[in-house]
Amino acid sequence: MVPVPKLTRAEVAQAARNPLLFVADRWTPSPRTVRRAVLSAVVMAVAIVVTGGAVRLTGSGLGCPTWPKCTDESLTTTSAMGLHGVIEFGNRMLTYVLCAAVGWAIVAARAAKPWRRGVTRIGWAQFWVVMGNAVLGGIVVLVGLNPYTVAAHFLLSTALITLAVLMYHRLGEGDAAPKPLVGKAVSQLTWLLVVAAGLLVAVGTVVTGSGRHAGDSSDVHRIPLDWKLISQLHADLAWIVVALSVALWFVLKAVDAPDVPRRRAGELFLILMAQGVIGYVQYFLDTPEILVGLHMLGSCLVWIAVVRVLLAQRERPAGTAGGPAPAEPRPEHAPAV
Numbered sequence: 001m002v003p004v005p006k007l008t009r010a011e012v013a014q015a016a017r018n019p020l021l022f023v024a025d026r027w028t029p030s031p032r033t034v035r036r037a038v039l040s041a042v043v044m045a046v047a048i049v050v051t052g053g054a055v056r057l058t059g060s061g062l063g064c065p066t067w068p069k070c071t072d073e074s075l076t077t078t079s080a081m082g083l084h085g086v087i088e089f090g091n092r093m094l095t096y097v098l099c100a101a102v103g104w105a106i107v108a109a110r111a112a113k114p115w116r117r118g119v120t121r122i123g124w125a126q127f128w129v130v131m132g133n134a135v136l137g138g139i140v141v142l143v144g145l146n147p148y149t150v151a152a153h154f155l156l157s158t159a160l161i162t163l164a165v166l167m168y169h170r171l172g173e174g175d176a177a178p179k180p181l182v183g184k185a186v187s188q189l190t191w192l193l194v195v196a197a198g199l200l201v202a203v204g205t206v207v208t209g210s211g212r213h214a215g216d217s218s219d220v221h222r223i224p225l226d227w228k229l230i231s232q233l234h235a236d237l238a239w240i241v242v243a244l245s246v247a248l249w250f251v252l253k254a255v256d257a258p259d260v261p262r263r264r265a266g267e268l269f270l271i272l273m274a275q276g277v278i279g280y281v282q283y284f285l286d287t288p289e290i291l292v293g294l295h296m297l298g299s300c301l302v303w304i305a306v307v308r309v310l311l312a313q314r315e316r317p318a319g320t321a322g323g324p325a326p327a328e329p330r331p332e333h334a335p336a337v
Contacts, residue, residue: 020106020107020111021110023111024111027111028111028112029108029111031112031171033108034108034171037101037107037109038105039168041105041123041126042161044098045098045126045161046161046297047098048094048095048098049296049299050293052154054091054293055087055088055215056213056214057289057292057293059217060083060085060088060216061141061145061214061216061220062088062145062218063077063082063083063088064085064088064141066141066142067139067142068138070089092137105126106123106126106127109123118170119171122163122166122167122170125163126160126164126167129160129163130160133156133160136149136152136156137153144220145216145220145221147208147210147220147221150208150209150215151206151209158300161303162307166307166311169311173317174316176317177316178314180314181257181313181314181315185251186255186313189247190313191310193245193248193309194306196237199237200238206223206234207227207230207231209222209223210223210225212286238272238279242269242276245265245309249262249266252265260312261309261312261313264308264309264312265309267308268302268305271301271302275299275302278291278294278298
C-alpha cells in the first residue's frame, strides 16, 4: 500500500485554488508519458466518431429519446429500450472516456518540465470543443436527428481531431517562431489541398444527410437533395484532392524538399486511394452499414493525413527526443491556464 501524503491546510487551499499547479509541483511525467497521454486523446477523438457512426448505422440515434437523461424517468437505459438504447447510451458514456483522455493530456502537458503554455492551451481548446459537441449531441437528439445538426456534430468532431493532432505534433517541436521548409508556391498548393479536403469532408456530411442511413428506424427528415447528384459531387471533390496530393508530391520532389514533407504527401495519397476504393464499393453496393462505418473511419484518417502534410512543411527548434521541447523556465508560482 502506498502511504497517503499528509497535506497542510495551506496545501489543501492551494490545491483547491489551482489543482493543475498543485499537481505540477509534485509530479513530473516522463516525455513518453506525455506523448502517450496526448496520443490517447487523438485515438479517442477518432473512436468517438466511429462509435457515433455505429449509433446512426444501427438505427440507434433515438435509442435514448431525450437528453441529458436517457428517458424522462431514467438517467440510464432500461430493458424495455432494447439493443438500440444500449448502443446509444454506450456512445454517451464513451464521451466520458474522451473527457478523461483529454483531461489526462492536459494534466500531463501542464506537469511536464519545462511547462509549455502553448501546448497546454491546445489541450484546453480540445476540452471546450468536447463540451460544446456534447451539448450539440444532446440538441441532435432533442430535434429528432435533424440532418443539419448531425452534420454540424460531425464537423465539430473533425475540429477536435485537428486540435488533438496539432497538440501531438507540437510535442516534437520547440516554441520558437515556425520556419517554412518549402517555398511560398508550395505552401499555397498545400493550403489549396487543405481547403479541398475540408470541402470534401463537408460535402460528405451532406451525402450522409440526404442518404438512406437516417440514424433511426422511424421517419427522419433528410436533406432535400438528390443523393446521387451529391454523391457524384463528393466523388469529384475526392479526385480533386487526389490530384492535388499527387501534384504536391511531385512538386516537393522537384524542389528537393526535405524527406518528411514528401513522406507525408505519399502517406496521404495511399490513404486517399484506400478511402476511394471503400467509397466506390459502398456506392455500388447500396451503402451497406459496415462499409459506411469504414468510410467514416477513413474520413478521419484522411483529415489527419492532410493536417500532418500541412504541419510537416514547417520546423521549430527541436526539443528532447520524444517529449516536450525546451521552453522558457516557468516561474515558481506561475498562474494556471
